[in-house]
Amino acid sequence: MTLQPTLFLMVGLPAAGKSTVAREIESTHRALRLSPDEWMIPLFGESDADGRRDLLEGLLIDVAVRALHLGMNVILDFGLWGRDERTALRTLGEAAGAHVVLRYVDVDEEAQARRIGERWAADPEATFPMSPTDLVRWRAQFEVPTPDELAGSHLDEPPSGSSWAEWARTRWPSLR
Ligand SMILES: Nc1ncnc2c1ncn2[C@@H]1O[C@H](COP(=O)(O)OP(=O)(O)OP(=O)(O)O)[C@@H](O)[C@H]1O
Ligand SMILES: [Mg+2]
Numbered sequence: 001m002t003l004q005p006t007l008f009l010m011v012g013l014p015a016a017g018k019s020t021v022a023r024e025i026e027s028t029h030r031a032l033r034l035s036p037d038e039w040m041i042p043l044f045g046e047s048d049a050d051g052r053r054d055l056l057e058g059l060l061i062d063v064a065v066r067a068l069h070l071g072m073n074v075i076l077d078f079g080l081w082g083r084d085e086r087t088a089l090r091t092l093g094e095a096a097g098a099h100v101v102l103r104y105v106d107v108d109e110e111a112q113a114r115r116i117g118e119r120w121a122a123d124p125e126a127t128f129p130m131s132p133t134d135l136v137r138w139r140a141q142f143e144v145p146t147p148d149e150l151a152g153s154h155l156d157e158p159p160s161g162s163s164w165a166e167w168a169r170t171r172w173p174s175l176r
Pocket of ligand 2: 018019020077
């Protein structure tokens with residue numbers, strides 16, 4: 001019997017501790033962890049680089065879907081600030097036969113600022129600069145997952161005239 005694989009979607013603001021939790025899941029669930037910063041910084045020396053992060057994420061989603069079809073557990077360690085992004089990836093994961101788990105990692109302002117400072121001091125190669133103004137702006141943009149979303153008990157309809165798969169291909173243009 002083949003066990004149903006799990007797709008873990010890491011959700012949270014910068015320095016919330018997503019990659020730390022993702023590494024724990026990697027070992028406890030033998031899951032393939034896909035963390036874009038580990039690719040963006042060695043490839044381009046920065047975290048976004050003219051939209052190439054979206055291209056990289058699309059390629060990593062393709063890898064994730066192929067791994068799920070092979071029965072492997074997968075972690076997409078993207079942050080996923082938007083409810084639409086999370087719903088689209090839930091739909092893709094379920095279409096690939098996976099059980100989908102949203103792992104929301106919450107952090108308050110003070111701990112977030114402290115962790116950013118400590119991480120920058122300890123390992124500047126692994127991250128990128130973040131100003132106090134960035135942190136305020138990002139927190140306002142971030143859509144905190146609702147309880148029904150975390151429980152997976154409700155799936156939003158896709159934007160009108162579209163499907164979540166189509167929406168995902170617009171959001172992540174390299175996605176096949
Ligand atoms: N529960 C925790 N308590 C204290 N420090 C933590 C905790 N979790 C993570 N950290 C520290 O906070 C920093 C940020 O953690 P991590 O890299 O896991 O965050 P992240 O959400 O993946 O950030 P990013 O969005 O920038 O990738 C690291 O230095 C990490 O060691
Ligand atoms: Mg991270």
